[in-house]
Amino acid sequence: MHRWSTLFIPTLREAPADAEVASHKLLVRSGYIRQLGAGIYSYLFLGQRSINKIIGIVRREMDTIGQEFLLPALHPRELWEASGRWAVMGDNMFRLKDRKGADLCLGMTHEEVMTDIARKELRSYKQLPQIWYQIQTKFRDEPRPKSGLLRVRQFIMKDAYSFDIDAAGLDVSYQKHRDVYCRIFDDCGLKYMVIEAHSGAMGGSQSEEFMVRTPAGEDQVVSCDQCNYAANLEKATSKLDAVQDLAPEGDGLPMEVHTPAMKTIEDVSKFLGISPKNNIKTLAYMATEMDAKTGKSSLRQVVVFMRGDHPLNESKFSTALQGREFRPMVEDEIKSLFGSPAGYLGPRGIEFADVLSGSGKAVLLVDDALKGRVNLVGGANKEEYHLKNLTPGRDFTPTAYADLRAAAAGEGCPNCGAPLRIDTAVEIGHIFKLGYKYSESMNARVLDHNGKEVAPIMGSYGIGIERILTSAIEQNNDDNGFCLPPQIAPFEVVVTPTNVKDAALAAVADDLARQFEAAGFDVILDDRDERPGVKFKDADLVGIPYRVTVGKKASDGVVEVVNRAQKETLDVKIEEAVKHLGSLLRPGKF
């Protein structure tokens, strides 16, 4: 039996001064974790116990669809060269050399290692599908670790990889993971959402994230309270109210108008007495083009037109550029393309490319919100002048239309039209249809039923173990501490005698704790010679969902069962305590 008096549970009255978010303060105060360096933490007794319970749930559920492996954390450079990610990962990858000078890195994810196994071992469609997973430590040299365990440089991830013969098979593997993830997070007692996610520069056809709403989160989630629409801001769309186009002026063709010192959309709109919605916002970027053969990079001009009141979403922009890196143009670059300083930029006089890559011409990406609009106002590419009557398709031809706009709270849900909300959230899981990226680049091949060599199609699926703990704490804490769902708490119940010097009380408490243990509850006996207040405070702090107080009423055969989360106390007869707790912890079994 676990006796508090013999355990190392270093609780603190005060939180470290540099802790900002609730879970960070409380994990340190409750003696779950201690910091070793920026984004590097030790998990002490209670922390590790809780992590182990979370891992237990993840493993139990993952075993219903896949097979557990354990891959190395130390990877040779060659493996990452094969997928092309040795260069792509940049400073986020921890790199080191061995004694012979060979380059190694610490694994930040394991597509490469898994694919390496697949390419060496899988030969036939008959061996597919496969789902392989592991629960293992990942290393990522984050530019800015923060918020305790929420953003760290070393953490535990459950990562899974599926190999299928075709897209239909991948759909099945993907759905299996989606279902299992829901069971896992339900079992962990989390309130979460499944949202559409940005597939990222890696391509991939579909991706969903499992998100927990909390102010401590770093992601922004757009969701609808009326229907089930939910998406990452990087991906979210919205319905816009119809906009009244301006009537044509003069002959209806682009017409110069003098706009002295009117550089911003706001200034121009006011000056001309129009809405920013009738303006074109012109943004100018330089994208990096990589020559596949020579590996040489060159710069490419990219112009973006948005509706005047709309912000650009850089993730969508990156997708539209097919992953090319980009940066804003500097002043000289603007002048050389537009012939005008910023503030008066527009389409006039520029011949844009008709395709994204190939020609050396500037690329023009136009946001979907401008499709079908007429008589817009934009810069004239001439200092202190704008143009009226600008109409896409007639006065300029986009290289492509694209969804580039960031959705905003209050705009209409794309499904049902109800107002959208935007919340911050923590990403606890991500499932991803990878496609052929790794099997192609790393040359994994199996024979299909026609005897033809094909690349298996892959999926990858991740769960951040620590983030389950942190988001559970973020969702359920108060001034006294936090309360974890019993399934992931380090203990399910603490038995607290109010005075261990009182032999009768101590005996009742000891006996009760033994009964709980015999009944299969995860129990800790707080047998410390401390005042009751100290023990109550500690019990409240460390997240144990139930406390059984053995005090004055014990002589009448009664103990108190305290529900930490509800802050409710119930008197229970000692001989019924096991049954009562059983009904709380193991519904249906007692």
Add this chain to the structure above:
RNA sequence: CGGGGCGUAGCGCAGCCUGGUAGCGCACCUGCCUUGGGCGCAGGGGGUCGUAGGUUCGAAUCCUAUCGCCCCGACCA
């Protein structure tokens, strides 16, 4: 990488401006006392003042460099 802040006992902080015995609260140890919400009394232990160099008779304090940590931003398969 840009901006800001902080490094003094395990935790939270004062002292620094104006150089001269290193301090407070909590925690810890001993004894007594107390026992339903971090109790009280008495005694005690613990600090290369992040590190290195400089100025000075003398540096926690002034100067220079450097390292670490935190926050904002950039970034984030």
